[in-house]
Amino acid sequence: MSSAPRQISLEQWAPRRLELLRQGMREPNYGGPIQRHVTLEGDLRLRHLRYDDSAASLRLWNFLLSENDRLREARQQGKLIVGAMKDLGTVPVMAYTLPQVVAFYPDGAWWIPCLMECGSQELAIADRMGIDEAFCPVRAMLGAFDTLSHFPAPHLLICSAGATCDDFSAIAQRLEGMGWPIFWWEIPSRRAPSIGEVSVDLPGGFRAAAATVVWVRAELGRVRKRLEQLAGRELTDEMLKSGIAAANRVRRLLGELRRLVFTADRCPLPALETLITEMLAIHYCSDREETLAVLTELLGEVRRRVAGGTGTLPADAVRVFWVNPVADLRVMNLLEACGGRLCGTDFMFFHALEIIPEELEPMEALARMALADPMVGSSAERAGRICRDAVEFAAEAVVISRIPGASHCAWEGAVIRETISARLDLPVVEIEVPSVSDPLSPALQTRLEALMEAARARRSMRSSG
Amino acid sequence: MTRTIAYVSPFVPAEWIAAHGLCPLRLLPDRPPAAIPQGACPFAAAFAGCASGVNGFDGLVVAPTCDQMRRVSQRVAEARRDVFVMHVPACWQSEEAPTAYLAELRRLGQFLAQLGGTPPTDAHLAEVMRMHDDARAAAAQRHSARERRGIPVALIGGPILRADRFVYDTIARCGGRVVLDATETGSRCRPPRFHPDRLGDAPLSELARAYFEIPDVFRRPNDPLHEYVRREMAVRGVRGVVLARYVWCDLWHAEFARLRQWIDCPVVEIDLAGGDRDGAGQRVGTRIESLLESLR
Numbered sequence: 001m002s003s004a005p006r007q008i009s010l011e012q013w014a015p016r017r018l019e020l021l022r023q024g025m026r027e028p029n030y031g032g033p034i035q036r037h038v039t040l041e042g043d044l045r046l047r048h049l050r051y052d053d054s055a056a057s058l059r060l061w062n063f064l065l066s067e068n069d070r071l072r073e074a075r076q077q078g079k080l081i082v083g084a085m086k087d088l089g090t091v092p093v094m095a096y097t098l099p100q101v102v103a104f105y106p107d108g109a110w111w112i113p114c115l116m117e118c119g120s121q122e123l124a125i126a127d128r129m130g131i132d133e134a135f136c137p138v139r140a141m142l143g144a145f146d147t148l149s150h151f152p153a154p155h156l157l158i159c160s161a162g163a164t165c166d167d168f169s170a171i172a173q174r175l176e177g178m179g180w181p182i183f184w185w186e187i188p189s190r191r192a193p194s195i196g197e198v199s200v201d202l203p204g205g206f207r208a209a210a211a212t213v214v215w216v217r218a219e220l221g222r223v224r225k226r227l228e229q230l231a232g233r234e235l236t237d238e239m240l241k242s243g244i245a246a247a248n249r250v251r252r253l254l255g256e257l258r259r260l261v262f263t264a265d266r267c268p269l270p271a272l273e274t275l276i277t278e279m280l281a282i283h284y285c286s287d288r289e290e291t292l293a294v295l296t297e298l299l300g301e302v303r304r305r306v307a308g309g310t311g312t313l314p315a316d317a318v319r320v321f322w323v324n325p326v327a328d329l330r331v332m333n334l335l336e337a338c339g340g341r342l343c344g345t346d347f348m349f350f351h352a353l354e355i356i357p358e359e360l361e362p363m364e365a366l367a368r369m370a371l372a373d374p375m376v377g378s379s380a381e382r383a384g385r386i387c388r389d390a391v392e393f394a395a396e397a398v399v400i401s402r403i404p405g406a407s408h409c410a411w412e413g414a415v416i417r418e419t420i421s422a423r424l425d426l427p428v429v430e431i432e433v434p435s436v437s438d439p440l441s442p443a444l445q446t447r448l449e450a451l452m453e454a455a456r457a458r459r460s461m462r463s464s465g
Numbered sequence: 466m467t468r469t470i471a472y473v474s475p476f477v478p479a480e481w482i483a484a485h486g487l488c489p490l491r492l493l494p495d496r497p498p499a500a501i502p503q504g505a506c507p508f509a510a511a512f513a514g515c516a517s518g519v520n521g522f523d524g525l526v527v528a529p530t531c532d533q534m535r536r537v538s539q540r541v542a543e544a545r546r547d548v549f550v551m552h553v554p555a556c557w558q559s560e561e562a563p564t565a566y567l568a569e570l571r572r573l574g575q576f577l578a579q580l581g582g583t584p585p586t587d588a589h590l591a592e593v594m595r596m597h598d599d600a601r602a603a604a605a606q607r608h609s610a611r612e613r614r615g616i617p618v619a620l621i622g623g624p625i626l627r628a629d630r631f632v633y634d635t636i637a638r639c640g641g642r643v644v645l646d647a648t649e650t651g652s653r654c655r656p657p658r659f660h661p662d663r664l665g666d667a668p669l670s671e672l673a674r675a676y677f678e679i680p681d682v683f684r685r686p687n688d689p690l691h692e693y694v695r696r697e698m699a700v701r702g703v704r705g706v707v708l709a710r711y712v713w714c715d716l717w718h719a720e721f722a723r724l725r726q727w728i729d730c731p732v733v734e735i736d737l738a739g740g741d742r743d744g745a746g747q748r749v750g751t752r753i754e755s756l757l758e759s760l761r
Contacts, residue, residue, distance in 0.1 A: 130722025135715060161555040161685040166532040169555075169685070170719030176686055177723045184685040186556040188565070189535060194572055195579070211568060218561045378539035402504075407532040407715055410504035415540065 005305060007050040007270060007312045007336075010035060016053050025055040028290070030066035034058070037065045043115040045436075050333045052273045052312060056294075056301040063285055063294050064276055067104065068151050070286045074102045075152040080230055083154035084283065086168055087187065089352025090370040091158050091223060092283040097243030098231045104151065104286045107168070108279075110138040112150060113435035114328050121147065131174060136167040136405040137327045137435045145175055156230050157182045158223055163189040163376040166407035183226050185219040187370060188212050190377035202372040203354035205388065206381060217367035224363070240362035246288060248355050253295040254281050255353065258345075260302050262393040267313045267341040268305035269298070272332035274342050275325065281352045312336075318455040319343035321395035321426075323386060323416060327403055328437040331444065335399070338448040339456075344393040346386050348375055379412035383419035390424060397455040399448070402432040427454040468581050469521070473512060474528035475654030476553045478676050481570060481669075482526070484593040485582030490522055493650065496628035497739040506713045507739035508624050509533040516541045516548070524580045526573060528553050530683040531716055549576040555685045557677070567673040591668040598659050605652065615642030616760045617702050621694060621724065622709035623682065623717050624649040628740030632709060635750050639757040644701040647694055648709065654679050682716045694724065705760045706732040707753060711739075731759050 008016055013034050021027075034051070037043045043065065051057060075081055082103040084091035095103035112122050114137075122143025126132070131139045144150045159172045159182045176182045190208045193199045198210035228235050257277060261269045269277075277298060284291040305311055313336055321344035326332060335342070351372040357365045374382040390398065398420050402409040409432075417428045429451040431444055470482045471492040479489035494511035501510040512534065516525055524547045529535040535550075542548040551569045554562040578584055585593070618641040625632065625648050636643055647653035656675035663671040680693040698706075706728055710717035721734055733756040738745040 130725070131719055134713065134718060159685075162552070163535065164532065166715035167719075169532075169683070170715045173685060173687060174719050174723065177726075182686070184556045184558070186554050186559070186562065186565070188552040188554070189539075189550070191550070191552070194575060196575070197572075211572075215561065215565055219556075219559070222559055222561075378543065379536055380539070380543055405504070405715075407504075407713075408536065410502050410506070410533060410713065411509075411536040411540070414502060 005268075005310055005312045006053050007333075008053045009050060010038070010047050012053075013051065013058070017058060020055045020058065025058075027062070028059065028293075030069070031059065031062050034061050034065070041065075041068075042119065044117040044119060045115045045329060048330055049272065050270075052270050054301045056297040057269075057273050059297055060273060060276060060294055063287075063290060064279075067108075067285050071102065071104055072152045074286070080156070081152060081154040082227070082230070083151075083157045085157060085159035085172055085182070086164050087160040087370060088349040088373065089282050090220070090366055093243050093247045093356070093366065093369075094220070094224060094235070094240065095227060096246070096284065096288050097235060097239040098227060098233070101227070101231055102286050103283055104154075105283050106141050106144065106151065106154070106157070107138055109141040109144040109150065110136065110327065111329070112140045112144060113137050114330075117436050129174060129178075131171060134405055135171065136165070136403050138168055139171055142171060142175060142178070145178065145180060156226070158226065159184055160187040160370075162186045165375065167405055183223070185223050186215070187219070187373070187376055188215055190371050190373075190381070200368065202368045203357065204351055204372045205385065206372055206377060208368075208371050212371060213364070213367050216370050217363050220363055220366050220370065237362050240366070241358070244356045244358060244362055244365060248358065250281060250284065250288070250291055250295065251353055251355055253292065253299055254278065255355070257295065257299050257302055258353070260299075260306050262343045264306045264311070266305075266309055266311040266315045267317060268302045268311045270312050270332070271322075271335050271342040272329055273298075274345070275329070275332055275347065278345060278347055278353065282349060313341050314339075317341035318452045318459075319394055319396045320451075320455075321345070321386065321390045321393065321398045322347075322401065323398065324348060324401040324403060324409070326401050326433045327435045328433050331401070331433050331437055334437075334441065334444060335448060338445060339452040340397070340448065343395045344386075344389045346374060346382070346389070350374055350385070375408065379408075379415035380419065382412065383416040386416060387420060387423045390420070390426065395426065396459060397451050398426055398428045399451065400428065400430040402430060404432055404434050427451055427458070468523040470524045470526060470577065470580065471520070471522040472526040472528075473516075473534075474530065474553075475649055475679055476528040476530065476676055477526045477551070477573075478570070478656075478672050480590070480594045480597045480672060481573065482577060482582075483597070484585035484590040485574065485577040486585075487524075487577060487580070487582045492516075492522075492525070493627055496626055504713055506531075506533045506711045507737065507742075508626055508711050508714075509537045511626050511739055513537045513541065517544060523547065524549070524576070526551065526576075530555075530681060531714070533713075547580065549573055555683055557684050557689075558686075563673060563677050566677045567670060570669065570673055587668050590672070591664040594659055594664060594668055594672060601655055602658065605655075613642070616640055616757055617642055617644040617704050618757070619643070619645035619647060619694070619698055619701075619703040619706045620651065620709060621645075621647040621706060622649075623711065623714060625709065625737070626739050629737045631746060632707070632735070632737070632749060632753070635753050636707065636757070639750075639754045640761065641705070641753070641757045645694075645697050645703055647697065653693060653697075654681070682720050687720070690720070691724070691727070695727070698728070704730055705756050706730060707756065708732060708734045710734070710736055712736050731756055
């Protein structure tokens with residue numbers, strides 16, 4: 001008999017998992033108690049999070065937290081490990097078309113300080129290398145490469161450069177300086193066509209000058225050749241089409257999941273699980289097929305909850321659009337503790353959520369997809385897209401989450417805030433979330449609660465008049 | 466009356482603007498406004514301030530090579546119609562990169578024509594390029610012929626605001642002499658001399674080739690920057706190094722650690738804030754003094 005969904009602590013997961021097993025839950029080979037990730041890997045933050053208590057969420061968490069094991073096993077089995085860096089969604093689509101290749105994002109190391117509550121040595125290593133707190137938490141990636149105690153050594157690193165954030169670019173260059181060769185490829189700024197230039201429609205509603213699409217296509221052509229060299233075989237257009245189709249299967253599942261989560265009267269999936277689920281779109285957590293299975297199960301759970309009008313949050317939770325990923329996962333719980341729910345997200349990679357056009361020649365499709373990256377164009381364009389989605393998901397408030405040290409955060413917040421105020425007249429708050437936000441929690445809570453109050457006041461005014 | 470086109474970045478060839486019959490003006494912002502966003506680079510903030518108003522120029526060309534300048538440039542371009550933002554490739558090793566830069570110069574040419582410039586013939590462009598090339602060479606010769614007193618020092622970093630030019634005076638006051646100005650307004654960012662043969666054949670391609678070779682921190686990989694600094698330090702007999710960056714400049718901040726790994730003379734880092742904010746002047750002065758004292 002299924003009970004009403006609830007959010008539980010790590011301690012409560014042990015009996016809950018046993019209950020689910022008694023109810024017939026079958027776990028994949030990476031399943032097990034979440035607690036083990038605390039003891040085996042030092043992921044201390046897990047002790048302080050609150051979790052959705054479904055079998056689907058348990059599978060999601062175990063899938064996420066077992067990625068490094070999967071990568072190590074893949075390497076031992078002779079698979080070729082590609083570290084895709086910065087582009088967030090394009091290179092893995094190409095890499096996974098090669099059967100012996102597994103791709104992952106070393107950028108994900110930015111959550112190591114959070115998960116290990118700054119108790120690991122990665123940040124200290126970065127400090128010793130001169131990459132201090134003035135940089136974004138992705139600096140932990142340097143420490144991760146130094147120790148190789150998280151992910152195994154990749155066979156190839158592929159990194160986009162150009163219209164990218166400075167701290168990642170600087171950190172990646174530093175990584176190369178440590179002796180890790182990097183294959184660099186250019187992602188130029190997305191710009192409007194000049195007079196006389198041909199314009200190209202990109203997924204997600206942006207437009208770009210055709211010349212930039214041609215440029216990116218040539219750059220991805222170099223990436224393709226490099227992958228072929230690594231794999232020792234040709235990467236054909238047919239293979240790419242197949243890879244794009246597979247990526248789109250993931251994106252469609254995720255799109256439906258997001259739509260349900262953001263539009264249901266009662267939120268069917270908490271913010272933290274929603275954030276993690278979206279991350280799967282970038283690189284499939286190093287297992288594309290299993291990503292499909294995880295998403296399918298989650299979608300099934302969400303559909304059941306929507307049909308039954310159930311969820312873990314109050315029905316009157318304030319609908320919040322969230323901009324930028326959080327360095328501390330716990331803040332997603334805090335949003336809900338303050339009375340909010342996620343109704344729309346821009347975690348800096350919504351191009352990885354868009355369907356890749358399958359009617360186009362594959363390299364053209366991938367080039368357009370890469371240029372649709374919200375971080376590659378102007379903050380104003382990004383703000384426009386946020387507004388569009390905020391309307392679609394009926395958001396009542398917006399949170400702009402600054403990443404400490406991130407170069408884009410210095411300027412984009414004001415642009416996004418001004419645009420939302422002018423077009424939608426929604427309350428907006430900007431907060432900064434460090435890797436471990438506990439000391440700032442009271443201040444963050446105050447700001448989020450004030451936002452919820454403003455949103456509720458607007459809601460009352462609208463319903464009364 | 467000749468129209469003036471302001472530009473920011475060494476990757477905007479002044480010759481190209483001049484060859485269109487327009488007057489190029491290198492924009493050197495003075496200082497940032499009193500209040501700047503948290504995490505904002507003072508240079509980018511200063512540029513945003515001076516580019517946003519009506520400023521005595523007829524057009525503005527920006528070639529941002531960092532994320533902060535890119536975002537500020539986009540914002541400025543969205544606010545005024547006479548702004549051209551060009552993308553300078555970071556990845557320089559591919560065959561496409563110099564071609565892409567050349568294409569950006571052609572696109573810039575179209576913008577200049579829209580502002581009243583006249584597309585130059587190859588011959589006129591070549592002539593303008595020779596004039597600028599000769600002027601740069603003459604200026605370099607005058608600089609090297611100047612009085613040679615002072616401890617030879619390298620100043621390495623990005624752009625320097627007008628309000629921070631006191632760094633040069635401070636170095637001189639403390640007994641130093643900048644023999645290698647590897648900042649964005651120094652010799653590092655001057656293009657190499659043009660090949661006379663190529664000036665005749667394809668001057669725009671030669672212009673693109675020369676400017677594209679400017680070594681800079683944003684390039685990926687940026688080994689040419691290190692090769693340039695290593696070579697020039699040896700040639701000029703540098704005995705001490707001042708690494709100058711703006712607060713919140715990630716690119717130079719990260720690079721200084723790498724430079725320190727191989728530079729085998731005393732090095733001091735200074736972070737600039739756009740004038741004497743928060744006691745920056747004294748802080749910078751003290752650090753430069755200590756460097757030069759150690760070299761006496």
